[in-house]
Amino acid sequence: MTKLREIGSFLQRVADAFAAVLDYEISIADHELTSLTGTGEFDKEMKSLCGQGMSRYLLSDSAATTSLFVEDTSSSEFCKHCQSKEVCPTKAAIVSCIRCSEQKMGAFSLIAVDEKQQQTMIENKSELMSFSQNVANFIASTLGEKQMRDQMKVMADRFRAVINSVHEGIIAINAKGIITHINRSAKQLLGIGQEKLGEDIDNLFSKIELDKILQEMLEQNYNYFEEEIEYKKENKSFPLLCNITLINNNDQIAGATISFRKLDEMKKLANRIMAEDERITLDSIKGTSNQIVNIKKKVKKVASTDSTILIRGASGTGKGMFAQAIHKESNRCDNSFVTVNCAAIPENLLESELFGYEEGAFTGAKKGGKPGKFELADEGTIFLDEIGDMPIQFQVKLLKAIENKRIMRVGGVEPIDINVRIIAATNQDLDKMVTKGTFREDLFYRLNVIPINIPPLRERQEDISLLLHFFLEKYAELLNKEIKDFTAKAKKKLLNYSWPGNIRELENTIEYAVNLETSHQITIQSLPNRILKYQLQVEEKDRVLPINEVEKKTIIKALKKFETKQRAAEVLGISETTLYRRIKKYNIDSNRLD
Numbered sequence: 353m354t355k356l357r358e359i360g361s362f363l364q365r366v367a368d369a370f371a372a373v374l375d376y377e378i379s380i381a382d383h384e385l386t387s388l389t390g391t392g393e394f395d396k397e398m399k400s401l402c403g404q405g406m407s408r409y410l411l412s413d414s415a416a417t418t419s420l421f422v423e424d425t426s427s428s429e430f431c432k433h434c435q436s437k438e439v440c441p442t443k444a445a446i447v448s449c450i451r452c453s454e455q456k457m458g459a460f461s462l463i464a465v466d467e468k469q470q471q472t473m474i475e476n477k478s479e480l481m482s483f484s485q486n487v488a489n490f491i492a493s494t495l496g497e498k499q500m501r502d503q504m505k506v507m508a509d510r511f512r513a514v515i516n517s518v519h520e521g522i523i524a525i526n527a528k529g530i531i532t533h534i535n536r537s538a539k540q541l542l543g544i545g546q547e548k549l550g551e552d553i554d555n556l557f558s559k560i561e562l563d564k565i566l567q568e569m570l571e572q573n574y575n576y577f578e579e580e581i582e583y584k585k586e587n588k589s590f591p592l593l594c595n596i597t598l599i600n601n602n603d604q605i606a607g608a609t610i611s612f613r614k615l616d617e618m619k620k621l622a623n624r625i626m627a628e629d630e631r632i633t634l635d636s637i638k639g640t641s642n643q644i645v646n647i648k649k650k651v652k653k654v655a656s657t658d659s660t661i662l663i664r665g666a667s668g669t670g671k672g673m674f675a676q677a678i679h680k681e682s683n684r685c686d687n688s689f690v691t692v693n694c695a696a697i698p699e700n701l702l703e704s705e706l707f708g709y710e711e712g713a714f715t716g717a718k719k720g721g722k723p724g725k726f727e728l729a730d731e732g733t734i735f736l737d738e739i740g741d742m743p744i745q746f747q748v749k750l751l752k753a754i755e756n757k758r759i760m761r762v763g764g765v766e767p768i769d770i771n772v773r774i775i776a777a778t779n780q781d782l783d784k785m786v787t788k789g790t791f792r793e794d795l796f797y798r799l800n801v802i803p804i805n806i807p808p809l810r811e812r813q814e815d816i817s818l819l820l821h822f823f824l825e826k827y828a829e830l831l832n833k834e835i836k837d838f839t840a841k842a843k844k845k846l847l848n849y850s851w852p853g854n855i856r857e858l859e860n861t862i863e864y865a866v867n868l869e870t871s872h873q874i875t876i877q878s879l880p881n882r883i884l885k886y887q888l889q890v891e892e893k894d895r896v897l898p899i900n901e902v903e904k905k906t907i908i909k910a911l912k913k914f915e916t917k918q919r920a921a922e923v924l925g926i927s928e929t930t931l932y933r934r935i936k937k938y939n940i941d942s943n944r945l946d
């Protein structure tokens with residue numbers, strides 16, 4: 353259907369209205385030259401009679417003019433080849449182009465069908481041409497408005513679909529607080545229906561809360577971001593996390609949108625994001641060594657209890673992975689797993705980060721306060737990583753929270769009960785720290801209920817080979833490379849390396865090698881220097897040296913280490929004279945020992 357045809361009834365009214373006051377017939381055609389409406393003989397049946405030749409020319413791309421006047425059709429060039437010439441009643445005509453957004457949409461024609469009309473048309477030519485163009489423009493603007501309305505409707509439908517598909521509840525209100533929109537999630541979250549449209553927002557939220565906030569916002573013109581509002585309605589009550597945004601229209605507040613989610617759900621979501629990797633389970637922890645197999649067995653046994661676990665092991669041995677796997681194996685697996693890196697939080701923020709704070713607890717405290725990590729982990733697991741870095745002053749507060757199963761928000765007066773499973777981890781020697789007094793003994797015992805010690809990689813040789821192949825497969829796939837194996841030389845170097853950075857170092861090494869490797873096997877050329885150098889050092893150590901060389905090296909070592917030759921000779925077990933003799937023999941320059 354052509355655009356103009358969509359406003360057919362409007363066109364008919366236009367034609368009738370103008371024909372009633374003008375003594376001419378009217379015809380309106382679309383850009384396909386189909387007559388859409390007309391008066392007198394130029395109704396829809398007379399499709400081909402409405403000055404087709406003129407309209408065809410006017411609507412062609414080549415026509416620059418927007419209006420045409422033909423004073424005598426019998427001699428006009430436009431009508432010469434018209435098939436309907438014999439039956440067409442048109443004596444003279446003015447045709448104007450209907451243009452909308454630079455597009456030719458159709459033609460509006462004023463038609464004289466007898467000589468009298470023809471005469472008056474000739475006499476009033478310029479006024480009638482301008483009138484005809486104005487009517488064409490009027491039709492075009494109506495068409496433009498309709499197109500805009502259609503577009504707006506499509507946009508509004510799309511917008512509504514988007515608004516309805518988000519998980520956040522969204523309610524819009526006008527400046528008087530009357531509800532104008534409620535999205536699907538809002539209906540579900542609050543258990544309300546469409547009938548709330550047109551009601552005052554106060555009927556939905558407890559008066560004191562929202563009314564007060566909106567009033568403040570309107571007065572001070574600010575938006576409300578992620579604040580807690582208690583939804584209280586009839587016998588229902590639960591906290592919502594709300595954003596309120598004022599809608600400004602030409603500097604006037606036209607209303608506001610309130611978007612919200614249930615705080616409980618937000619906590620779960622936040623925790624899911626904070627949980628490092630949802631997919632980590634015991635199966636993700638690779639290793640067939642006795643040590644790893646036994647740790648996994650232990651984890652399976654203790655996961656379902658609520659006892660505190662202390663995981664110890666060097667950096668990169670997989671403490672974090674085990675903590676997550678324990679959570680996944682436990683009955684708390686559907687709830688939050690919250691990681692706290694004790695070393696990364698500045699001492700003065702530890703308390704508020706872990707226990708949260710109340711509104712107004714300190715300058716800059718958020719409105720409505722903020723829950724801490726313990727509250728976020730409620731019903732789930734909190735993983736206190738790098739527990740050895742927890743400042744001694746804070747350790748007593750942590751101990752109290754663990755023992756009482758309660759926390760107090762900073763600035764709060766009411767303690768909050770928490771049901772949290774604690775897993776702590778460290779790569780520090782906690783026993784030594786306890787002896788030195790830098791870690792509280794009572795906290796150590798409180799945490800160390802179930803100890804898990806992860807041995808360094810060099811103590812589980814069997815796992816090195818397995819992990820090398822595991823990460824090779826992982827990164828070859830990730831980096832889209834056809835590398836299936838290691839050359840014998842490369843594998844030997846990797847197996848002999850001491851891996852001080854444990855699995856993290858091994859993983860990074862393989863990622864590096866897969867990146868560099870251009871063949872189908874990892875060669876020594878793609879291994880990092882430290883691994884190649886390490887091999888050299890080992891080889892050097894194992895090399896059997898001639899006695900003279902050993903003696904020379906030992907003397908140089910002693911000269912470097914001790915300030916006087918007398919002391920060096922003493923430690924070497926020779927006289928000072930012998931030492932001088934050997935220095936001479938081996939041509940050692942005491943001033944340049946490096």
Ligand SMILES: Nc1ncnc2c1ncn2[C@@H]1O[C@H](COP(=O)(O)OP(=O)(O)OP(=O)(O)O)[C@@H](O)[C@H]1O
Pocket residue numbers: 636637638639665666667668669670671672673674737778779855856859
């Ligand atoms: N047994 C394993 N199987 C597969 N990947 C592992 C294993 N152990 C560790 N990793 C990987 O090694 C890296 C380090 O692991 P993780 O962060 O758990 O170690 P960590 O002991 O907690 O380290 P840090 O003490 O430095 O925090 C991670 O990328 C992890 O994916």
